[in-house]
Amino acid sequence: MTNDKQLGLAGTVAGLGLAIGGLAFGAFLSQRRKGGDDDAPFYTRKSTDSDNAVLGRTVTIRKPRAELYAFWRDFGNLPKFMENVETIRNEGDHRVWVIKAPAGQTVEIKTEVCEDVEGKRIAWRSVEGSDIETSGSVEFADAPGDRGTRVSLVMSYDPPAGNLGRAIAKLFQREPEVQARHDLKRFKGLMETGEIATSAHRKENTRAAKQQEKET
């Protein structure tokens, strides 16, 4: 039988442990976010401490912050510029992203929004029942003068079957980093020009049309 005093001590120790752990974790997070000694974003470091693949990319879009945030926050819009996202459907509080994978397969990722700061930042992470463990965030910051908004996308993911999986994915042009870079460029183009640039000669030759053809 445990008396109150012991419980109190244990509680204090546990609390202290949590506090120290929390501090350490916080320091780790801020260190990662800061990227170390310099002011560069952590994902531009030559080596990251994480086992997960981390990618980040910023574009400047000549549109107001609020407009870009609102467009992104309406998740149904994302497949318009995320070429490999087939659909995003609601499932209770969660969203299920159906994403094209190599060799005609698809993966499903069930996500929850874990942070949502109006006009500034949206963060999400995968929950149980997802094929890939992933988390990400998009941040919107005013660019100087009338240059519009700086939009930064940061994603971390556990590559399927490690490096081999990434190598295969790369071969099929589904490498997440390449995807994310292109998707962000398409987002920029869609917002600034109202359309996705294509050099196709006819409608059936656009990438979107070709992808649909493959699926049916």
Add this chain to the structure above:
Amino acid sequence: MRALTWHGTHDVRVDTVDDPEIINSRDAIIEVTSTAICGSDLHLYDGVIPGVLPGDVLGHEFMGRVVETGSDSTLEKGQRVVVPFTISCGGCFHCQIQQFSACENSNPAEKQDMSAKLYGHSMAALFGYSHMTGGYSGGQAEYVRVPYSDVGPIVIPDHLDDDKVLFLSDILPTGWMAAENAEIQPDDTVAVWGCGPVGLFAIQSAIVMGASKVIAIDHYPNRLALAKQLGAEVIDFRKTNVREALMEMSGGIGVDAVIDAVGMESHGFAIDNIVDVVKQKVGMGADRASALKQAILAVRPGGRVSIPGVYGGITDKFPLGALMEKGLQIRSGQTHVQRYTKDLLEKIEDGTLDTTFLISHRLPLEDAACGYECFRTEQDSWTKVVLKPGMDMPAAN
């Protein structure tokens, strides 16, 4: 429709290909009435530009009649338009500051990686000029799909013939921007290397801008004669020591500004080792590469260096010391065509600029392949080839 398509080095053919159609709402379809072969098309013809695929439709200097418009196009059916060779969205940072040839959106996202790797930044899209710059079908065709038709094309009044305005699409603004980049002052002596179409237009522009003397450097007699006709003094580099001559002709000071309208033609987009191979194979290579180096040595301290000539790769033995020690300014780049079209159209209308002197040959589109071959091999007499899709009979030039 009929179109000039690329099949390999020195292999271009006029084939039947699918007609283009409107895809995005800002698109327009243009029925081409005149389209020219550009010196830079010869880079594609010579196979030195990567990212060209068999079947690609070439051509980036074209004009025609609007036959179809997307719902957000500002053009109207029946209007005559000249289309800039650079494709620009009008909405990005670079378009907004009028650096149209650095448009961030026209080159589709998935095609930007190659130039981003080579140059650190991706390139804007161009018509008919490899998949590195977008892979858009070009203007040596009966019809062209023109994206962002509310931004690029300039409407031409009916009383101006095609031949007078066609070159607004590329070489006229390119020559003009070359002179503008040389920051010409009224008492300046300006030297221009290369009397091809861009060099000749740069000479004409420099004179309009008030240069007191323009000196043209080439070795083709006919091209030097054209430069002289425009009011330039000429130097045949095969016969004359160019640097010594330029010093003498500028009173021992050196020329105030130099314009390299030659470029690295035979070297194209090659990387180091390929450049070396080409250098060995092509005797002319060394001469062409030396134009810029010669220009940098010839310009006076504190002078300006303007480079409209096309370079794509890496160069060696660059006179970096002369650049620094003499305190030179260098400006270059693909032309921001949309920035100049309106002003230059006015200068054509009021007679300040004439462009028709340049055209040596007019051919039906069907004879385009022959036009490429002659333009490449007969550089002295074939100064500029204009293809006319509507022309039935071979022209007797």
